[in-house]
Amino acid sequence: MSKSAVEVPPRCGFSFDLCRRNAMLSEKGVQAPSYRKTGTTIVGLVFQDGVILGADTRATEGPIVCDKNCEKIHYMAPNIYCCGAGTAADTEAVTDMVSSQLQLHRHHTGRESRVITALTLLKKHLFNYQGHVQAALVLGGVDITGPHLHTIYPHGSTDTLPFATMGSGSLAAMAIFETKYKEGLTSDEGIKLVTEAICSGIFNDLGSGSNVDVCVITKGHKEYLRNHLLPNPRTYVSPKDYSLSKKTEVLLTKITPLKEKVQVIERGDAMEE
Amino acid sequence: MNMDLKKDLDAPHSMGTTIIGVTYNGGVVLGADSRTSTGVYVANRASDKITQLTDNVYVCRSGSAADSQIVSDYVRYFLHQHTIQQGQPATVKVAANLVRLLSYNNKDILQTGMIVGGWDKYEGGKIYGIPLGGTIIEQPFSIGGSGSSYLYGFFDQAWKEGMTKDEAELFDILLQQLVVKAVSLAIARDGASGGVVRTVIINSEGVTRNFYPGDKLPLWHEELEPQNSLLDILNASSPEPMNIQ
Numbered sequence: 001m002s003k004s005a006v007e008v009p010p011r012c013g014f015s016f017d018l019c020r021r022n023a024m025l026s027e028k029g030v031q032a033p034s035y036r037k038t039g040t041t042i043v044g045l046v047f048q049d050g051v052i053l054g055a056d057t058r059a060t061e062g063p064i065v066c067d068k069n070c071e072k073i074h075y076m077a078p079n080i081y082c083c084g085a086g087t088a089a090d091t092e093a094v095t096d097m098v099s100s101q102l103q104l105h106r107h108h109t110g111r112e113s114r115v116i117t118a119l120t121l122l123k124k125h126l127f128n129y130q131g132h133v134q135a136a137l138v139l140g141g142v143d144i145t146g147p148h149l150h151t152i153y154p155h156g157s158t159d160t161l162p163f164a165t166m167g168s169g170s171l172a173a174m175a176i177f178e179t180k181y182k183e184g185l186t187s188d189e190g191i192k193l194v195t196e197a198i199c200s201g202i203f204n205d206l207g208s209g210s211n212v213d214v215c216v217i218t219k220g221h222k223e224y225l226r227n228h229l230l231p232n233p234r235t236y237v238s239p240k241d242y243s244l245s246k247k248t249e250v251l252l253t254k255i256t257p258l259k260e261k262v263q264v265i266e267r268g269d270a271m272e273e
Numbered sequence: 274m275n276m277d278l279k280k281d282l283d284a285p286h287s288m289g290t291t292i293i294g295v296t297y298n299g300g301v302v303l304g305a306d307s308r309t310s311t312g313v314y315v316a317n318r319a320s321d322k323i324t325q326l327t328d329n330v331y332v333c334r335s336g337s338a339a340d341s342q343i344v345s346d347y348v349r350y351f352l353h354q355h356t357i358q359q360g361q362p363a364t365v366k367v368a369a370n371l372v373r374l375l376s377y378n379n380k381d382i383l384q385t386g387m388i389v390g391g392w393d394k395y396e397g398g399k400i401y402g403i404p405l406g407g408t409i410i411e412q413p414f415s416i417g418g419s420g421s422s423y424l425y426g427f428f429d430q431a432w433k434e435g436m437t438k439d440e441a442e443l444f445d446i447l448l449q450q451l452v453v454k455a456v457s458l459a460i461a462r463d464g465a466s467g468g469v470v471r472t473v474i475i476n477s478e479g480v481t482r483n484f485y486p487g488d489k490l491p492l493w494h495e496e497l498e499p500q501n502s503l504l505d506i507l508n509a510s511s512p513e514p515m516n517i518q
Contacts, residue, residue: 127343130382151316157338159309159317171314 019132039207041169042072042083043197044138045181046162047190050147050218051140054194055083056169056202057227058209068210071226077102077113079222080141081215082122085167086134086154094135098122115141115148119158127156136166142217169201169208176200187216195229202231289465291420291456292322292333294390295432296413297448300398300476301390304452305333306420306460307468318468327352328480330368330391331473335418336405341385344375365391369401369409377407386417392475420459420466427455449474449483457490 026032042055059067074082074095080102084091098121102113118139126133137152151164163181165173176197185193191214201208212229216222293304305322308315322334324345330352334341348371352363369389376383386404393399402408402415414432416424431451449472456470470485488499 123339123342127339131339153311153316153339155337155339157309157342159320161317161319 014129016130016132039169039205040072040085040167041165041173041198041201041205041208042085042138042167043165043173043177043194043201044083044140044149044151044163045177045185045190045194046140046147046149047185047187049187050142050216051149052187052190052194053081053083053138053140053215053217054198055213056198056208057211057213058202058207059088060207065209069227071213073213073215073224075099076118076139077106077141079143079217079220080113080115080118080139081217081222081224082118082140083138083166085136085138090133090135091137094122094125094133095137098125112143113141114143114145115139115150116145119150119152122152123156123158126152126154131155138164138166140217142219147217165197165201167201167208169198169205172200172204173197187218191216191225191228199229199231289420289463290322290335290418291424291459291463291466292335292388292417293421293424293452293455294333294388294400294402294415295448295452296390296398296400298398300392300474301400302448302452303331303333303388303390303473303475304449304456305418305471306456306466307471308466309338310465315467320468321471323471323473325349326368326389327356327363327391329362329393329475330365330389331475331480332368332372333388333390333417334385335387336385337383340383341387344372344383344385344387347375348372362393364393364395365389365399365401366396369399369403369411373401373403373407373409376403376405380405380407388415388417390475392477394477398476416455418459418466420456420463423459423462424455427458431455453485454491458493460490461493461496 022032039058039060040056042053044051044053053073055072057067057069057072058065059070070088072083072085072091074084074091076082076095076099082095084095098118101121102118105117106113118141122137122139126135131154134154135152136154138149139152140147140149142148149161149164151159151161151166162183163177165177176193180193180196194214195212198212202210202212210232211227212231214225214228216225289308289310291306295302303323307317307319307322309317309320324332324334326332326345326349332345332348334345348368351371352368355367356363368391372387372389376385376387384405389401389403391399400412400415402410402412402417404417413434414428416428452472453470456466460466460470467487469487470490472483472485474481474483492498
């Protein structure tokens, strides 16, 4: 009763076996389940006081829009934000992971996080997974060395640019930037240009749509303008509200709040050792 | 048509590229274009493909952008440690061999060709070519990338061995012009190369970086002069914008 003759030690590192299985299955004609992607237009630009990031808010599952108002500008550090395009789960997970690593690093060093730290952490992770983690990111922030803007591709390569676009709508947005970008923009001009670039993606790319989110980061201050512009309002809203059909009788209405309001006592007793 | 574009945008970031490294009596001149493409889209039209490894050694990168960035990051880290251990600047040969070891030992995963060039006090200016697969070859000049195919003949006739010391001072300027001419010739014929030309001169005195924007490059056969964009004409506050002066 002998098992396999040679015991092969477990291989270290990421196992790509399932990726091979998936490729084999798709060759046989098995359709992979469609997963949620952020089709997307994401942009960033450097202006005179810092960086401005912008994103649309449509998330798609194949041909269906599954979320009309999702958030694509992710928090990394108080002075660093990151826009994500590609598979929604991948962008969320990788930005969350690096955000925690940055927080631990801040505790260890006692200093504000630098954009280049976030960049190195992200690029090392994405390179290790050889492009299978499909996250294309625009990372921007202002640290002690100044404003920085980087793009990170799923295979782990990075570029440092004064203005950048990513996602399926990147060509439409880049056309706007290449025409109108110049150095030394003011905050208002920058926000206007970013909004225009995202709108170009929203209206000309099928994978992008709904609203415009903007985030302005300057030295020591950030402004997250969620839904800065809503160019796609619902065109028809029924004047009558939803109501139950006459046959259903309401017998009892009882509302139970799930969170109880808690009284916070200022200057209570200090904790004793 | 839509699907093709999508597939292209998901393609790995690659640097089509033209990279060049030449030696002269006193140092080296490295040159490169600045185009990084994802399929048919130009992802970065002003990238810097000449990366610093130490104060006196630089590397020109071509092939997959991710692979070449990671390799140069690792080599920079190893060289930093090596410099501390040795107590003196690393030689170009050591830098080139570190690149070669990473390229050779990971040849099934990596897809990047590099040219390592620099100056050290023992050997002077040296150029090492490290193409796909991880061969290391010391050469008086080296060319790489997709645009280099168009430059083999050009260098066969234009290359001259190192000049004497008297000519060396001016020679780095002449050599730089040769490198710029070569890169611009490759840009004219290779679709995957374009943008600006960047050069780095490394000698005993230090490192000098230069930049040649696209409109300053010489024009070749059938290339047109740069014309005023219609946008500039329309933006000019003239009552008759269509009158091209």
